[in-house]
Structures are given as structure tokens and as C-alpha cells.
Amino acid sequence: MARVRRRLEKLKLSTLYSFALCAKGSTEDHSKIGTAGFSRVVYVNDPDRHEEEGFRYPRNEVSTTKYSLVTFVPKSLFEQFRRVANFYFLVSGILTLTPLAPYSAVSALLPLSVVITATMLKEGVEDWRRKQQDIELNNRIVKVHRGNGSFEETKWKYIKIGDVIKVEKDNFFPADLILLSSNYPDGICYVETMNLDGETNLKIKQALEVTSDLQEDGDFTNLRQIIKCEDPNANLYSFVGTMDYKGMRHPLSPQQLLLRDSKLRNTDYIYGAVIFTGHDTKVMQNATEPPSKRSKIEKKMDYIIYLLLCSLLGIALLGSVFFGIWTKADLRNGELKRWYLRPDDSTVFYDPKRAPLASFCHLLTALMLYNYFIPISLYISIEMVKILQAVFINQDIDMYDEESDKPTHARTSNLNEELGQVDTILSDKTGTLTCNMMEFIKCSIAGTAYGQSVTEVEKAMALRKGVPLGDEIEAGGHKEKQIEESPHVKGFNLKDPRIMDGNWIHEPNKDVIRDFFRLLAICHTCIPEVDETDKVSYEAESPDEAAFVIAARELGFEFYKRTQTSIVIRERDPNQNVADYQYRKYELLNVLEFSSSRRRMSVIVKEPEPEGRILLFSKGADSVMFTRLAPDGRKFEEETKRHINEYSDSGLRTLVLAYRVLDEKEYENFAEKFRTAKISGSADRDEQIGEAADSIERDLILLGATAVEDKLQKGVPECIDKLAQAGIKIWVLTGDKMETAINIGICM
Ligand SMILES: Nc1ncnc2c1ncn2[C@@H]1O[C@H](COP(=O)(O)OP(=O)(O)OP(=O)(O)O)[C@@H](O)[C@H]1O
Ligand SMILES: [Mg+2]
Numbered sequence: 144m145a146r147v148r149r150r151l152e153k154l155k156l157s158t159l160y161s162f163a164l165c166a167k168g169s170t171e172d173h174s175k176i177g178t179a180g181f182s183r184v185v186y187v188n189d190p191d192r193h194e195e196e197g198f199r200y201p202r203n204e205v206s207t208t209k210y211s212l213v214t215f216v217p218k219s220l221f222e223q224f225r226r227v228a229n230f231y232f233l234v235s236g237i238l239t240l241t242p243l244a245p246y247s248a249v250s251a252l253l254p255l256s257v258v259i260t261a262t263m264l265k266e267g268v269e270d271w272r273r274k275q276q277d278i279e280l281n282n283r284i285v286k287v288h289r290g291n292g293s294f295e296e297t298k299w300k301y302i303k304i305g306d307v308i309k310v311e312k313d314n315f316f317p318a319d320l321i322l323l324s325s326n327y328p329d330g331i332c333y334v335e336t337m338n339l340d341g342e343t344n345l346k347i348k349q350a351l352e353v354t355s356d357l358q359e360d361g362d363f364t365n366l367r368q369i370i371k372c373e374d375p376n377a378n379l380y381s382f383v384g385t386m387d388y389k390g391m392r393h394p395l396s397p398q399q400l401l402l403r404d405s406k407l408r409n410t411d412y413i414y415g416a417v418i419f420t421g422h423d424t425k426v427m428q429n430a431t432e433p434p435s436k437r438s439k440i441e442k443k444m445d446y447i448i449y450l451l452l453c454s455l456l457g458i459a460l461l462g463s464v465f466f467g468i469w470t471k472a473d474l475r476n477g478e479l480k481r482w483y484l485r486p487d488d489s490t491v492f493y494d495p496k497r498a499p500l501a502s503f504c505h506l507l508t509a510l511m512l513y514n515y516f517i518p519i520s521l522y523i524s525i526e527m528v529k530i531l532q533a534v535f536i537n538q539d540i541d542m543y544d545e546e547s548d549k550p551t552h553a554r555t556s557n558l559n560e561e562l563g564q565v566d567t568i569l570s571d572k573t574g575t576l577t578c579n580m581m582e583f584i585k586c587s588i589a590g591t592a593y594g595q596s597v598t599e600v601e602k603a604m605a606l607r608k609g610v611p612l613g614d615e616i617e618a619g620g621h622k623e624k625q626i627e628e629s630p631h632v633k634g635f636n637l638k639d640p641r642i643m644d645g646n647w648i649h650e651p652n653k654d655v656i657r658d659f660f661r662l663l664a665i666c667h668t669c670i671p672e673v674d675e676t677d678k679v680s681y682e683a684e685s686p687d688e689a690a691f692v693i694a695a696r697e698l699g700f701e702f703y704k705r706t707q708t709s710i711v712i713r714e715r716d717p718n719q720n721v722a723d724y725q726y727r728k729y730e731l732l733n734v735l736e737f738s739s740s741r742r743r744m745s746v747i748v749k750e751p752e753p754e755g756r757i758l759l760f761s762k763g764a765d766s767v768m769f770t771r772l773a774p775d776g777r778k779f780e781e782e783t784k785r786h787i788n789e790y791s792d793s794g795l796r797t798l799v800l801a802y803r804v805l806d807e808k809e810y811e812n813f814a815e816k817f818r819t820a821k822i823s824g825s826a827d828r829d830e831q832i833g834e835a836a837d838s839i840e841r842d843l844i845l846l847g848a849t850a851v852e853d854k855l856q857k858g859v860p861e862c863i864d865k866l867a868q869a870g871i872k873i874w875v876l877t878g879d880k881m882e883t884a885i886n887i888g889i890c891m
Contacts (some may be wrong), residue, residue, distance in 0.1 A: 168357075176608055179437055181383075181385065182374055182385075183375075184196075184198060184370075184371055184374050185373060185416065185417075186368075187321075187366065187370070187372040187416040188288065188317050188363060188366045189301040190304060190365065192305070199343030200304040200420060201420055202421050203281075203301070203417075204300035205277060207276070207430065208274050208433070209272050210266075210267075215267065215270075218269070219261070221548075222266070223259050226445075226522065227449065227452075228522065230449045232517075233255065234746035236248070236252045238510070239252070241507075242507050243511070247510055248774065252431070258519060258520070258523055262526070281299055282298050282300065283713075284297065284299075284702075285297060285310060286309040286311075287301075287306050287308050287309075288304060288306065288360075288363050288551030292359075292364045292441065293360065294360055299720065300318055300416065302417055304419075306417045307366065307416055307777070308320065308414070309364050309414050310401075311411065311413065312411055312412065313407065313408065313560055315403075317403065318403050319401070319402055319425060320400070320401040320415030320416060321384075321386070321400065321401075321424075322349070322350045322355045322400070322413055323355075323412045323413075323414045323415045324356065324413065324414050325350065325355075325410050325413040325414070327408060327410065328355070329707055330355025331347055331671045332347075332407060333348075333351075333407070333411045334345060334401060334406065334412040335406040335408045337651040338404040339379060339405055340602065342574070343579075343615045344574075344579070344686060345682060345684070346684050348400070348401060349399070349707070350399060351393050353393060354388065356695060363758075368386055368416065370416065372395065372418060377428040378425070379389050379402065379425050379429070381430075382395065383394060385822070388687070393822075394821050394822045401415055402426060403424040403425070403738060425716075438557055438559075439560070441525075441557075444521070448521075451645050453504070453663050455513055455516045455517070458513060459506055459513060461508035462506075463503070466505045467498050467505070468498075470501055527802060529556040529559055532553075532556065533556040533559065536551055536553045537552060538550070550615065565869070566871060566872060569876065570875050570876070571584070571875075572875045572884070572887070573853060573879075574639050576859050576891070577856060578853065579687065579853065580633060580634070580853065582851060583637055583691065583693065583849065583854070584598060584850055584852045585850040586848065587786035587792075587850075588847035589779050589846070590781075591650075591652070592637065593641060593642050594637045594850070596637070596638050596778045597638050598793045598794055599794065599852070599890060600792075600793050600886050631842055632693065634694075635690070635694050636852070637694060637697075644700070647698070648717040654848070655846055659787060660695045660698050661760075661848050662762065662800050662846060662850070663692065663700070663800070663820050663868070664692060664702040664712045665710055665712065665748060666745065667686075667692060667746075668684060668744075669692060669705075670683070670732065671703060671705060673691075673704075679703060688797065691849065698714075699714060699715035699717060700715075701713040701724075707731070709729060709730055710729045710748065712726075712727050712730045714727060722822070727750075727751050729748040731747075732748060732757070732810070732814070733746070734747075735839075735840065737763075741763070742764040742766065743761060743767050743768060743865075744763065745762075745839075745840050746759070746760050747759050747805070756804050756805075757802075757804070759805055759839060759843075760800075761803070762799065763796065763798060763799060763841055764799070765784070768799035768843070768845075769784070771801070771841055772801060772843050772844070773843060775805075775844075776843055776844030780845060783847060783848050786800070787880075788882065790883075791883040792882060793850075793854050793886065793888040794852070794855060795850035795883060796852075797848050797883070798848065798851075799845070800846045800847055800848065801845045801846055802843060803843045803846055813835060813838065813839045816831075817832065877889065
């Protein structure tokens with residue numbers, strides 16, 4: 144559900160682009176920078192100055208408990224007496240203190256206090272556990288700069304705004320930080336945000352180029368920076384701010400923001416400046432007080448108790464009325480026919496005129512006498528049943544996963560019975576139902592379809608139609624030979640002798656094929672990692688993009704190196720020895736980042752000499768890309784569209800690739816507009832950036848389309864089948880093309 148919520152949030156934030164990896168120096172012309180809306184000022188490496196200047200920021204100590212020592216008793220008592228029955232027992236308990244009580248007050252108040260104490264104890268224990276967690280968290284250790292380049296181990300709770308801290312591999316960030324540098328020369332680091340959004344793929348963050356050379360402890364001795372940024376808010380995916388450093392103002396984006404509760408991975412260490420602490424951090428801003436969940440049964444129970452209460456009142460009322468009438472008659476006649484009804488032989492009631500009063504007092508007594516109607520142990524026994532149910536659930540061997548050695552875990556026993564009442568399941572698709580391991584399986588280049596592998600959806604459909612999965616199956620509208628499974632590279636399953644092993648050079652449209660794979664090798668935000676044997680692997684935020692760079696590598700266009708201002712690709716000469724490489728260094732001018740609302744991303748690069756052209760490479764959803772083609776860039780439009788439809792019918796995720804050559808003048812115009820938009824602090828900054836990007840991503844020339852498969856996880860179809868048999872509806876959320884989604888749905 145958290146992921147679903149995040150996604151809805153993502154949709155809402157659709158206009159917030161973050162053009163973070165923008166490569167060109169953005170430091171010029173800082174007179175234009177506005178800082179409207181940036182009320183938070185952080186003096187980096189000078190934490191004491193905030194107080195002197197009158198800025199009050201919270202401490203980094205956090206508390207997630209519901210109660211404190213002082214509030215525990217009143218607050219939890221209040222919670223207890225919000226339950227109807229408990230409140231009723233309280234009232235009737237108080238009444239037993241009066242002389243009207245038919246029994247001693249102890250016998251009414253004792254059981255009530257036992258019930259209340261037991262429940263309060265349970266609350267207290269749960270809250271104590273939370274407190275222990277907080278204490279553990281607040282006392283974790285991190286290295287903080289204490290002047291003269293020395294970093295001292297300090298407890299998390301003592302961290303202040305403006306501190307420079309050093310976080311080491313596999314540790315959590317103690318507060319929200321601005322990344323200053325890492326052990327990598329280009330200032331990148333990898334972050335796992337599982338605690339924030341449940342995603343397991345690593346995210347890449349990158350420091351500003353001006354700070355990324357602060358590589359050693361000693362470099363921080365005289366460091367002075369002023370960061371101005373937005374106020375604390377709960378939005379995990381947006382951040383704007385500026386950093387004044389070395390006499391220049393630089394824009395900050397989510398790319399430099401490291402969030403509390405995320406974890407540093409695959410990076411030895413990073414240096415960061417603290418900008419939000421404690422309850423100001425984004426993750427704490429997101430934490431709402433856990434609502435006390437009430438199951439349907441509990442709500443129904445309240446109704447039943449009201450009903451019982453009404454009957455009780457009815458019975459007591461009826462009894463009292465007759466008591467009044469008969470008593471009056473008896474007293475008047477002086478007969479003692481109904482001796483058992485006669486009021487006490489006291490002066491107050493022993494008078495026929497006082498019969499109504501006697502009757503009223505009888506009502507109160509009756510209410511106390513009959514209160515066993517409402518069982519006081521009701522809540523307790525239901526609580527016990529639920530605890531037992533939770534124990535059974537935890538021990539259920541059918542719900543134990545051998546692979547990960549994990550049993551089920553009932554985190555809250557309040558809602559057990561609700562499990563049987565579920566009628567709709569909302570689920571995320573990518574990564575939840577599917578493996579999130581993209582495989583490049585087909586592509587359409589210059590109107591020709593390549594790739595003969597068979598997708599899961601095609602197999603499922605063939606099976607459904609009763610077509611044997613033999614030599615030939617109908618796939619993608621034309622007959623294809625099914626090729627034997629051979630061990631293949633992870634992320635790459637394109638099988639087509641026409642383009643493999645450098646054979647693409649003999650294809651009629653070889654120039655388009657070359658541009659297609661160059662685009663795949665350049666237009667993305669992946670980071671390469673070269674090992675000792677010169678083998679390249681990739682880290683990517685988006686698994687789709689990882690599949691693209693792997694495909695490009697397998698076909699001889701290896702994305703080899705990325706700096707903030709360049710991309711190097713290593714091309715294998717198709718005519719020559721495999722070991723022969725040609726290095727092509729592209730100057731990276733701008734990255735127009737992907738966002739869910741733009742549904743596309745672009746990269747602007749300058750080719751190496753002799754061509755030296757400025758190129759815009761773009762990839763995105765067919766719905767946005769086809770409308771952006773130039774009239775003379777639509778040569779392969781029809782075939783490509785047809786192939787895309789076939790791919791989506793096979794349940795593949797498709798993207799359209801296109802490019803454009805920019806002339807110098809046009810680029811300069813754009814670059815100026817884009818730069819101004821990026822460093823502006825004004826409210827419509829994002830629109831300005833969007834507009835600038837929009838103005839250049841036009842008149843594109845179509846190259847082709849890619850098709851990537853994301854297999855369903857093991858057991859998903861069976862599980863969904865079982866759920867469907869139980870009459871449970873399933874809603875799946877995805878950003879895929881509709882046809883792809885439908886076909887995967889059918890496959891499920
Ligand atoms: N890296 C990318 N570059 C360009 N376009 C992309 C990229 N990733 C996705 N798209 C396009 O943008 C559309 C929306 O993608 P988005 O990633 O926002 O969907 P999503 O909500 O994440 O769904 P899913 O979880 O299935 O990926 C996709 O249909 C795709 O066509
Ligand atoms: Mg996606």
C-alpha cells in the first residue's frame with residue numbers, strides 16, 4: 144500500500160522535474176538567482192552561528208512514542224473509556240458508590256479496573272518498545288567534523304544543522320544531508336531507500352562538481368558554505384535550494400539530497416552537510432501518528448452493546464414502572480400483598496405520595512443489578528482470541544517461505560478477522576508482481592523487427608490456444624523459429640543473427656542501426672563500473688535503462704565512462720577483431736531527466752571530432768514521441784507503430800527512440816533558457832524548466848523502438864488464480880502502455 148500511495152503521490156507531483164544531472168557549469172550569472180521561498184539558511188561547518196543569528200532548528204533527537212511518562216495515564220485512560228462498554232461500566236461503577244447499590248461497590252469496580260489495567264499494560268508495553276527503538280536510534284554513532292579536519296564520533300542526537308558529517312558504507316544517514324563528496328572522484332554515491340519507499344534498486348546521488356574534490360578529512364578545516372533551501376516538508380521526491388560557495392551560487396536538487404533512514408551502499412564513505420534534523424527531516428515529516436485501527440467486528444460490537452444497553456434500559460424501566468404502580472397501591476391499601484416489593488420501612492419512601500421517587504430509585508438499582516447483561520469480559524476475551532489467532536498465523540507452516548527463511552508475521556492482531564473480508568487488492572506491478580529484471584528481447588530499427596525470442600506472454604497464449612510450443616509458433620504476427628534456450632547475459636535476450644556479432648554492418652540501414660545503439664549507450668542516467676579485467680557492469684536507477692546499456696554493450700557499443708561533463712563509449716569495429724576498440728568521447732551538455740509526467744528523457748551531447756555535431760537523443764513512450772517527430776523524420780513511422788503494437792501484444796514494455804541534430808545557435812538559445820530556469824528560485828521554476836525542455840524536444844527523427852520483457856515472479860499467476868477463485872478483485876497499477884498491461888493481465 145505504501146508503494147501505491149507513493150505512486151499516487153508521484154502522479155500528483157507530475158510537474159516536478161528534476162534536471163539534476165545537468166552537466167554544464169551552472170555557476171555563471173548568479174545575479175539572476177532568486178531565493179524566493181528559501182527561508183532556511185544553513186551555515187555549513189559553522190553550526191553555532193545559527194543560534195547567534197536567531198535561527199531556531201530542532202534537535203536531531205526523535206521520539207515516536209504515543210505517550211510520555213506524564214501523559215500516559217490520562218491519555219490511555221481516555222482511549223479506554225472511548226469504548227462504549229467501558230464507559231457504561233464506569234458510570235454504573237460510580238453509581239454503586241451510592242446507597243442505592245444492590246451490591247458492594249468493590250464487586251463492580253474491581254473487574255472494571257482489572258480489565259482497564261490489563262489493556263493499559265498492553266499499551267504501555269507496546270509504547271515502551273517504541274521508546275527502546277528511539278533510544279537505540281538516537282544513540283547511534285556518526286563521525287562529525289569538529290574543526291581542524293578532525294572527525295569525532297558523536298551520537299546522532301547531538302548532530303546540529305550545519306555540521307559536516309562522514310557516513311561510511313552500509314550505514315544509515317542520521318539526518319537529511321546535502322552530499323558534498325564521496326570516495327568516488329565524481330562525487331557519486333549509491334543509496335538504498337528501502338525504508339522510505341520500499342524500492343530495493345539502488346539510487347544514484349551525485350555531489351555538485353565544485354564540492355566533489357573535498358576528498359579528505361583535512362579539506363574541511365576552512366570550509367565555509369551557505370545553503371539556502373525550502374522549508375521542511377513531507378515530499379520525498381522534490382527539493383530546491385542553492386549553495387553559495389567560492390563566491391558563486393549553485394543550484395541544489397534532489398540529486399544532492401540524502402534522506403534520513405536511507406542507507407549508503409557500494410560507496411566507502413561520503414561527506415555531507417546537515418540541513419534538516421529530527422522531526423524536520425522528510426521521513427519524520429511523513430510519519431503520521433499511527434491511527435488506532437478498529438476492525439469491523441469491533442465496530443459491530445459497539446452496536447450490539449448499544450442494543451443490549453437499550454434492552455437493559457427497557458427491562459429496568461418496565462420493572463420500575465410496575466414497581467411504582469404496585470407500591471403505591473399497596474401502601475394506600477395498607478395491605479402487604481406484595482411484601483417483596485415494599486420499599487424499606489423508612490420515613491422517606493413509606494408514603495404513597497412518594498411512590499414515583501421510589502420508582503426512580505428502583506430504576507437506578509435495577510440498572511446496576513442487571514448490568515451483567517453486558518459482559519465486562521467481552522473486550523478482554525476478544526483480545527485473547529486475537530492474540531491466539533496471531534500466534535497461529537505466525538506459526539502457519541503453509542505461509543513460511545523456505546527460500547528467505549521467513550515465516551509470516553502478524554504485526555497487528557487488531558485486524559485478523561478483516562483478512563477474511565478483503566474483496567479488492569490494490570497492487571503495484573513492476574517489481575511487486577514482476578521480477579523487475581528487464582530483459583532486452585526485441586527491437587525495431589528502421590522499420591525492421593529484430594529478435595526472435597519468445598516471451599512469457601506468447602508462451603502463455605500459445606498454451607491457452609492449444610498451440611504446441613514446438614518449432615514454430617505464431618509470434619508477433621509472423622512465423623518465427625523458436626530458438627533454443629542458451630545461457631545468456633543477464634538483461635539481454637535478443638537473438639537475431641542479422642545484427643549479432645557485428646553482422647549489422649551488412650544490413651541495408653546500417654547507419655540507422657549504429658545511431659540506434661549509440662543512442663541506447665548515451666541516453667540514460669546509468670553509471671558504469673569497470674573492474675580490474677576491464678569488464679563493465681552498470682548501476683542504474685531504472686532497470687529498463689540497465690537493459691538498454693547492456694544491449695548496446697552486447698552489440699558492440701559499450702557505455703564505458705561517465706563524468707559530469709562527458710560520456711565515453713567504446714565501440715567494437717564490426718569488421719575487425721573483437722578486441723579492437725574505438726573510444727568515442729561525447730561532451731555531455733545537458734540531461735533532460737525522465738519524469739512520469741513527461742514520459743520521456745533526453746540527453747544533449749556534442750559528438751567527438753571530426754563530425755562535432757550537437758545531438759539531442761531522446762527516448763520515451765510512443766504516445767509522446769510520435770507527436771514530436773519532424774515531418775521528414777517519419778520515414779519508418781508506420782512499420783515502427785505496427786511493431787510496437789505487436790510488442791505490446793506480447794506483453795513487452797516499449798520505448799520509442801529518436802534523435803535530432805541541433806545547430807549551434809539553437810542550442811545556445813536553449814542552454815541559456817534552461818540554465819536560467821534551473822537556478823531560479825521562483826515558484827514557477829519547474830514550469831520554466833519544463834518549457835525549456837519542451838521547446839527543444841521537437842522535430843525529432845525516428846530511429847526505432849525497443850521492447851523489454853519483465854517476467855512475472857514465480858507463483859504470481861497461480862496466486863492470482865487462487866485469489867480470483869475466492870472472488871477477490873485485483874487492481875494493478877502500472878505506467879506501461881495499455882496493451883502491454885492488458886496482455887500481462889491476461890497472462891496472469
Ligand atoms: N527511463 C525512461 N526513459 C524514457 N521514458 C521512460 C523511461 N521509463 C519509463 N518511460 C516511459 O514513461 C512512461 C511512464 O513510466 P513510469 O516509469 O512513470 O511508470 P511507472 O509508474 O514507474 O510504471 P512501472 O512501475 O510499470 O514502470 C512509461 O510508459 C514509459 O513509456
Ligand atoms: Mg517505471
